[in-house]
Amino acid sequence: MARRTMSLLPHWSSRIFSVELDGASHYFAIQEKHRGEEVPRVFRKLPDHDRCYSLLVCSGDRIRGAKVYGELKDKLLRLLSPECDLSPMSSFLPNVKDSLVKGYFFKGSSGSCSPTERLLRDFAQRDPVLVCSYLRGEDGQLWTQHLWPHAESQLMDVSKEYYVVPSEAPDHHPSTLNLVNSDVFYSFEEAYEVLKKCGDIIPEAKSVLELLPSRVEARSKPASPVIVIEGLDATGKTTLTQSLRDALRAVLLQSPPQCMSPWRARFDREPPLIRRAFYALGNYFTAETIAQQSMETPVIIDRFWHSTAAYAIATAVSGPLCNLPDEGSEVYRWPSDLLQPSLVVLLTLHPEERKKRLRNRGQGKTEEEQELDHNRLFRLRVEEVYRRISGPACITVDASPSADQVLQQVLLLIRGKCHL
Structure with missing residues (x-):
């Protein structure tokens, strides 16, 4: 995780965050000083909570990252209480291709010793997941974001707190930044390489590749x-x-x-990166x-x-x-x-x-x-x-x-x- 996390940090304060809630995308940004901005809409929907969390999957290995992201939702739904209200989340640099990282956002209970925070500390130590907490200020209005340290990223400056402020929606959905050769493949080599890297974790991938040549000529x-x-x-x-x-x-x-056909059901259970490579x-x-x-x-x-x-x-x-x-x-x-x-x-x-x-x-x-x-x-x-x-x-x-x-x-x- 360290390499991908460190690449995010120099641009951290320039990133936009998106939370999918009630069928709509809610965008917010962060900054070191507050200039009187209103509370972002997603936080206005949390009148009974003073603490929220986000987890962003930041693996430098996109195969592992895709697998972790796919499994993370099941883990969170199983381990968190139903009141947490898990929502899809992403973070991106506006108009910068391949800058999108995906994760989840949810409400939490107060206190650094809560079961939720103990669970998240475990994630932060073992998985390629960057954890942030969001705290409501004493005035009940301002919200701040706090980065958590990770075992493989000791150089991270986690002492900073950032104020959470509204952000305009981008021209297009942030997922468009990572579509090429991730959700949609535009060359045989790109799709082939994904399944090749899956061979150790998905035995069926080797069977699929045995059917195919190692490369194709433009037709x-x-x-x-x-x-x-x-x-x-x-x-x-x-x-x-x-x-x-x-x-x-x-x-x-x-x-x-x-x-x-014998492998379709198997790959339909995989995250989009792997599933789409199979169909490509x-x-x-x-x-x-x-x-x-x-x-x-x-x-x-x-x-x-x-x-x-x-x-x-x-x-x-x-x-x-x-x-x-x-x-x-x-x-x-x-x-x-x-x-x-x-x-x-x-x-x-x-x-x-x-x-x-x-x-x-x-x-x-x-x-x-x-x-x-x-x-x-x-x-x-x-x-x-x-x-x-x-x-x-x-x-x-x-x-x-x-x-x-x-x-x-x-x-x-x-x-x-x-x-x-």
Whole structure:
């Protein structure tokens, strides 16, 4: 932890802190002198408490940091009292890429000998976690932040106290600072390296890597047309892809490929960095098969990189659509070493009609599908990211008509764009 913690400290007073509370992001900053600023909103919501805490995961090893962050929530929920009200938290330098560190914020009981503080002292000694306490002043208004010492960071100046003051919200959600090659991967090497480093702690990672080459060459355009069908569940992707396969005498593929299915449930339990690397490599494995199959016949793909990126970005960036990176941002660009399809069709459907189809299917839902159903903003973010991805961009097709009408519309697109 020491290296990452020490890199934070010279810029500590310049960092912004964000707490996710009641479905909204609350931002605050710190400074050495108080100039009459009001109390930040997140602290105004704590009238019955005079002490709060934050834990930020600051490992120099991002694999270990991702694992610790993923396990930290379970530990805290198990060990803290329910009254603590655990909330996601982050700290970042405005507009500085890769400056985001994530953690948790919660209310605590008074007294340095409380069970909470004994627990946190244990975290500070063993884990790559930077602990801060927040104390309400005697006047009942001002709040101060106090850094805790860590066993591996004896040079930290923990004698300082910082006043907590309001901060303006950044232009975009702070998670956008760390999206590239963390939530979304833009090269085979970046994703491969993550799973390679996981080999000692996740045995299944070695099995996945045995399926893949150690590197891939940048792919030129496929020999025959390659058509990707994207869309949320129950928009008719399976029916359409099978109909296109028959109509065009094409090969039908999916991403991740069937050979990686035995490990999907295992990697779905991992933190985003590791989970997203697994799915990114699934796209590259599919691309190898596409390159081979397209030498002889057209290829239809049930979801590809668009889905991987859309769900990852929409999960990492919470809140309204304005929190997403601007259109044209690098996060929407197609990976330069991943084979580009000839055409990408995005099936869309009115939310109520999609829910009706899901109920009629009666199948179990993935965690992300459950999120789509109860979180309207998440669904809107997924759909918007689909629309913003470029190189190639999606062509939207209304999936509400009959399956045959949708098929005929897509065949017209294919004949116009791919000359089939």
